[in-house]
Amino acid sequence: MMGLSDQAILEQLQALDRMHHLHPFTDPQAVKKAAPFVIEQAKGAYITGQEIRLLDAMAGLGCVNIGYGREEMADVAVEAIRTLSYYHSFSAVSNPYAAALAGKIASLAPAGLNKVFFANSGSEANETLIKLAYLYWRRKGQPSKRILISRDYSYHGSTLATTRLNGNAPMIEDFGLAGGDDVLQATSPFWYRCGGDLEPEEFGLAAARDVEKKILEAGAENVAAVIAEPIQGTMGAIVPPDSYWPELSRICTEHDVLLIADEVVTGFGRTGHWFAQETFGFEADMMALAKGLSSGYAPISAAVISDEIADVIEDKGGVLHHGFTTSGHPLASALALKNIEIIETEGHVEKVHADIGPYFSKKLKTLEDHPLVGEVRVSGLIAGVELAKDKRSREQYPLEASVCNHVGQMALVRGLIVRPAGNVVVLCPPFIITHAEVDFLVGVMRDALDETQRALE
Numbered sequence: 230m231m232g233l234s235d236q237a238i239l240e241q242l243q244a245l246d247r248m249h250h251l252h253p254f255t256d257p258q259a260v261k262k263a264a265p266f267v268i269e270q271a272k273g274a275y276i277t278g279q280e281i282r283l284l285d286a287m288a289g290l291g292c293v294n295i296g297y298g299r300e301e302m303a304d305v306a307v308e309a310i311r312t313l314s315y316y317h318s319f320s321a322v323s324n325p326y327a328a329a330l331a332g333k334i335a336s337l338a339p340a341g342l343n344k345v346f347f348a349n350s351g352s353e354a355n356e357t358l359i360k361l362a363y364l365y366w367r368r369k370g371q372p373s374k375r376i377l378i379s380r381d382y383s384y385h386g387s388t389l390a391t392t393r394l395n396g397n398a399p400m401i402e403d404f405g406l407a408g409g410d411d412v413l414q415a416t417s418p419f420w421y422r423c424g425g426d427l428e429p430e431e432f433g434l435a436a437a438r439d440v441e442k443k444i445l446e447a448g449a450e451n452v453a454a455v456i457a458e459p460i461q462g463t464m465g466a467i468v469p470p471d472s473y474w475p476e477l478s479r480i481c482t483e484h485d486v487l488l489i490a491d492e493v494v495t496g497f498g499r500t501g502h503w504f505a506q507e508t509f510g511f512e513a514d515m516m517a518l519a520k521g522l523s524s525g526y527a528p529i530s531a532a533v534i535s536d537e538i539a540d541v542i543e544d545k546g547g548v549l550h551h552g553f554t555t556s557g558h559p560l561a562s563a564l565a566l567k568n569i570e571i572i573e574t575e576g577h578v579e580k581v582h583a584d585i586g587p588y589f590s591k592k593l594k595t596l597e598d599h600p601l602v603g604e605v606r607v608s609g610l611i612a613g614v615e616l617a618k619d620k621r622s623r624e625q626y627p628l629e630a631s632v633c634n635h636v637g638q639m640a641l642v643r644g645l646i647v648r649p650a651g652n653v654v655v656l657c658p659p660f661i662i663t664h665a666e667v668d669f670l671v672g673v674m675r676d677a678l679d680e681t682q683r684a685l686e
């Protein structure tokens with residue numbers, strides 16, 4: 230504790246932050262206008278700052294799956310730092326934690342995904358997979374396969390290459406990165422917004438076939454990979470119709486295009502299976518893992534590739550010219566290993582599947598009767614409460630009206646953190662959330678919606 234109860238220290242820190250800290254995904258003007266909220270402590274499902282305690286229904290940014298401040302994790306961190314504070318993994322050097330973690334990930338991953346490259350963030354994992362896809366096709370003698378296909382409403386990261394894959398125009402245009410014919414965007418399987426008159430399952434097939442259309446337009450011989458989140462988390466917890474993933478997977482196989490599953494949010498149990506590929510019934514050639522890998526206790530991510538891709542990369546070439554100083558960092562790897570052990574021993578994946586996940590879904594879906602709510606989408610412990618101006622026509626509120634932000638604000642003042650994303654309130658609570666806390670969450674959400682409705686009248 231830094232002793233923020235001392236008002237003078239708090240104000241000093243806020244002043245330093247406002248002067249020197251450039252915040253991610255933040256309007257710098259907002260930081261200039263208002264003092265940042267300084268979080269001091271977190272335990273279990275709650276964060277505390279400036280004497281306010283909040284139930285964090287976002288698990289940080291959808292990552293703190295085992296909950297905050299666990300003693301076992303602290304013990305492991307201390308031991309790892311005492312034993313091996315750092316060594317790199319370049320040039321065939323390893324450490325016990327990274328080696329064990331690679332083996333553990335391979336043992337949990339869907340069949341055939343057995344080779345793991347370590348990075349530090351979800352963006353880096355995706356960036357690594359893009360480079361490995363290029364390398365694979367080059368070493369296989371098909372260097373023309375360079376085009377990447379992503380979808381509207383995607384989020385794959387903030388590095389140069391991953392930014393271009395995002396389905397959000399300002400994220401790309403602000404940096405002059407729009408254009409180019411090496412990234413194509415297909416329709417998102419977002420039935421509520423894009424499905425029109427089609428039934429969800431019909432629309433799921435149509436959305437998958439839009440990816441096929443893009444492959445055919447570009448020529449399959451020029452397409453390296455399709456990259457997709459099993460559930461599009463950041464842009465609104467978009468759960469696709471059941472028909473979508475098997476069809477998309479079939480299309481990629483038929484046209485010899487790699488399928489990259491961005492499981493940065495969905496990996497490690499969020500949807501009630503270890504990986505969302507199991508939830509939706511498909512097998513990817515590559516997958517990106519981050520957030521839930523260490524429950525946010527350390528920056529670590531993994532780019533996992535199939536045996537077929539690994540064989541080509543390993544057998545048909547020389548050095549892999551790619552890596553990070555902290556790839557396979559001992560401390561981060563030790564924390565990830567312990568995090569996975571906790572998920573296993575406490576049975577969290579099973580609980581998300583059969584206990585807390587269904588309870589969360591049943592309770593949250595009661596909000597569908599609210600006049601402001603168009604749809605509640607849930608898979609495991611990730612959910613989107615989609616607001617609608619007109620439930621029948623599925624018309625949206627204009628974003629300038631800030632209706633969703635108002636709901637988020639009303640939830641916050643009642644002690645609950647949610648994430649407004651456009652017209653969707655996203656929820657991604659930690660796996661340790663209790664039934665009573667779910668009841669509180671849903672109660673607060675209803676009050677926040679009521680309050681917002683009153684403000685609109």
Ligand code: PLP
Nearest residue numbers: 350351352384385386458493494
């Ligand atoms: N991919 C997905 C699906 C994500 O949700 C995110 C982050 O929210 C990323 C990639 C990027 O991860 P990071 O912020 O760790 O770079």
